[in-house]
Amino acid sequence: MTMNPAKECIDTRRRQLCGTAGIALAASGLGLLGAPGGAQTPVAQPVTAAAGGYPPLERINAGLLEVAYADLGPAKGPPVILLHGWPYDIYSFVEVAPILAAGGHRVIIPYLRGYGATRFLAAETFRNGQPAALAEDAIALMDALHIERAVLAGFDWGARTADIVAALWPGRVTGLVSVSGYLIGSQAAGKMPLPPEAELQWWYQFYFATERGRLGYEKNRHDFAKLIWKLASPKWQFDDATFDRSAAAFENPDHVAIVVHNYRWRLGLADGERRYDAVEQRLATAPAITVPTITMEGDANGAPHPPPSAYAAKFTGKYEHRTISGGIGHNLPQEAPREFATAVIDVARMAI
Numbered sequence: 247m248t249m250n251p252a253k254e255c256i257d258t259r260r261r262q263l264c265g266t267a268g269i270a271l272a273a274s275g276l277g278l279l280g281a282p283g284g285a286q287t288p289v290a291q292p293v294t295a296a297a298g299g300y301p302p303l304e305r306i307n308a309g310l311l312e313v314a315y316a317d318l319g320p321a322k323g324p325p326v327i328l329l330h331g332w333p334y335d336i337y338s339f340v341e342v343a344p345i346l347a348a349g350g351h352r353v354i355i356p357y358l359r360g361y362g363a364t365r366f367l368a369a370e371t372f373r374n375g376q377p378a379a380l381a382e383d384a385i386a387l388m389d390a391l392h393i394e395r396a397v398l399a400g401f402d403w404g405a406r407t408a409d410i411v412a413a414l415w416p417g418r419v420t421g422l423v424s425v426s427g428y429l430i431g432s433q434a435a436g437k438m439p440l441p442p443e444a445e446l447q448w449w450y451q452f453y454f455a456t457e458r459g460r461l462g463y464e465k466n467r468h469d470f471a472k473l474i475w476k477l478a479s480p481k482w483q484f485d486d487a488t489f490d491r492s493a494a495a496f497e498n499p500d501h502v503a504i505v506v507h508n509y510r511w512r513l514g515l516a517d518g519e520r521r522y523d524a525v526e527q528r529l530a531t532a533p534a535i536t537v538p539t540i541t542m543e544g545d546a547n548g549a550p551h552p553p554p555s556a557y558a559a560k561f562t563g564k565y566e567h568r569t570i571s572g573g574i575g576h577n578l579p580q581e582a583p584r585e586f587a588t589a590v591i592d593v594a595r596m597a598i
Contacts, residue, residue, distance in 0.1 A: 299337070299340040299341075299344075300316040300318070300336070300340065300343070300355075301316065301317070301318065303315060303316055303363060304316070304317050305363070306387070306390050306391065307367060307390065308383070308386040308387040308389070308390035308391075309382065309383055309385075309386025309387075309389075309390075310359075310366060310367060310368070310371050310383070310386070311359055311364055311365065311366060311367060311383060311386070312364065312365045312366075312367055313356050313357065313364050313383075313387050313390075314356070314357045314362055314363035314364045314365075315336075315354055315355060315356035315357065315387070316336055316343065316353075316354070316355040317352070317353070317354055318343050318344065318346075318347040318352070318353040318355075319346065319347030319348075319350070319351050319352045319353050320347075320350060320351075320352060321352060322352070323347075323350045323351045323352040324350070324351055324352070324396075324397070324420070324594060325351065325352045325353075325354060325391075325393050325395075325396040325397070326346055326351045326352070326353050326354070326396060326397045326398075326399060326590055326594075327354045327355075327356070327384065327387070327388070327393075327396045327397070327398050327399070327408075328342065328343065328353065328354070328355045328399050328400060328404070328579070329356070329358070329384065329398065329399070329400030329401075329403070329404025329405070329407050329408055330355075330357075330358065330361070330400065330401070330402070330403070330404050331400065331401050331402020331403040331404045331405070332402060332403050332505060332508075333467075333470070333471035333474050333475070333492075333496060333505075334401075334402065334492060334577055334580075335357065335361055335362055335492045335494075335495035335496075336355045336356070336357055336362065336495075337488075337491055337492045337580070338401070338492070338577055338579045338580040339353075339355050339579050339580070339583075340580070340583075341580070341583035341584075341587075342579050342583045342586050342587045342590070343355055345583065345584065345587040346587055346590055346591070349587075349591060351397075351590075351594075354387070354391065354393075354396075356387055357495060357498075358380060358383070358403065358404070358407075359373075359375075359379070359380065359383055359500065359504055360373070360375070360498055360500045360501045360503070360504030360505065361495045361496070361498050361501060362494075362495040362498060363498075364498070365498075365500075366500060372519060373500050373503035373504055373507060374504075374507060374518060374519055374522075375503075375504040375505060375506070375507035375508030375509075375511060376507070376508065376511045376518040376519075376522060376526075377403075377406050377407065377410060377430075377431075377508075377529070378410065378518070378522035378525040378526055378529065379518075379519070379522060380403065380406075380407045380410075381407050381410035381411050381414070381525070382522070382525070383407075384398070384407055384408075384411050385411060385415060385418065388418060394418065395417070395418055395419065395420045396418070396419065396420060397419070397420045397421045397422070397423070397590055397593060397594050397597075398411055398412060398419055398421075398422055398423075399422070399423035399424075399579075399586070399589070399590050399593075400423075400424065400425070401424075401425035401426065401576070401577065401578055401579060402425070402426075402549070402576065403508075405424040405425050405426060405427075405429050406429040406430065406431075408422055408423075408424055409422070409424055409428060409429050409430050409535060410430055410525075410529060412535045412536075412537050412539070413430060413529070413533040413534070413535050414525065414528055414529070414533065416535075416536050416537050419537045420537070420538075420594060420597045421537055421538040421539065421540075421590075421593035421594055421596060421597045422535065422537050422538070422539040422540070422593065423539070423540050423541075423542065423586070423589045423590050423593055424539065424540075424541050424542070425541070425542045425543065425544075425576075425578045425579075426541070426542075426543060426547070426549075426551040426552065427541040427543070427551075427552060427554060427556075427557040427558075427560075427567070428535070428541075428552075428557035428560040428561070430529055430532060430533070431512070431529075432526065432529055432530040432532075433511065433512065433513075433514045433526075434514075434530060435530075436512040436513050436514060437513070437514050444550065447549070447550040448550060450470075450474065450509070451509045451512065451513065454505070454506050454509040454510060455509070455510055455513060455515050459506070460502065460506050463502055463505065463506065464502045467493075467496050467501070467502065468493050468496070471489075471493060471496060472489055472493070475489060475577070477548050477549070478547070478548045478549040478575055478576035478577065479544075479546070479547075479548060479574075479575025479576050479577055479581060480546060480548045480575060481546045481573030481574075481575060482573070482574075482575050482577065482581050532560070534560055534561070534562045535560060535561050535562070535563070536562050536563045537563055537597075538563055538564040538565075538593050538596035538597045539561045539563065539564070539565050539566075539593065540565075540566050540567070540568060540589045540592060540593045540596075541554065541557070541558075541561070541565075541566075541567045541568070542567070542568050542569075542570060542578055542585075542586070542589055543567075543568075543569050543570070543578075544569075544570050544573075544574030544575050544576065544578050544581065544582065545569055545570065545571045545572070545573065545574055546573045546574055546575050547574070547575050547576045547578075548575055548576060549575075549576040551576075554567045554569070564596045564597075566592075566596075568585070568589060570582045570585050
């Protein structure tokens, strides 16, 4: 029986990838191997299944962190930085990254602070989860890698981080792909009550506000995160191997501290650091995002998210929104990798 090579390379249940041949086929099916004007772009280096879909991780000192990251594609290709959220990790992009790399992009996928092999450089550094800190981590990583400008793309915490960088440092951002749109907020906004049904969706935020919640997450983080996956993506039939691969990232020694501080800070129950005050003051004004942007939403996102009509006006440059159908939930890059990769390619072209 003749097999489809691209299908043979990607097991959609287990999210495992083969090498360059299948990646190139997948990319060519999307029309991603040709650059604008028909010019050919370099083909990515092989991505081995033995590495779980990524080559061995790189590490670099960047700001307060030693950042662990995957690096795919040609070193001089136009850079794309993919940012994950909570409770997820770099494997949300395990099928997105090879498609982009095969299309000629250099693709950087870092573990955020508190996840995976990323570590703080100093034991005494405050384990701060406030959004401004994560945004400055992204800038520090770009500086360390000598990347002046990049497409930023992410979801959940990653989308918020990308939104902040695009709003405050637009000169560093070629284009933006943001799942669930404009996610910039402030402590003042976080204190405003929502309708009861919306408040119910934030149950874990209130849980983390208590010492019981911190202890509970510390003790049960594997099952807690798995529950969030199911609630946030109610139609995604992921298997145990797919979840467990990502759950390993939550064993980072700083994970619980970062997650709990993030949600307590949002409610005004924990202080941030004065070093980020100027950034937070700018974010509290809800600044517009001027860079080329594509926002995305899954049609079955079970996590709290605003409707596209609520944020469209915040994007004042070239802008497009895409709703992805087919039961796609909160972890859109992993649930709809081709659509996410296509959005990244398209927003890069919008910037030309």
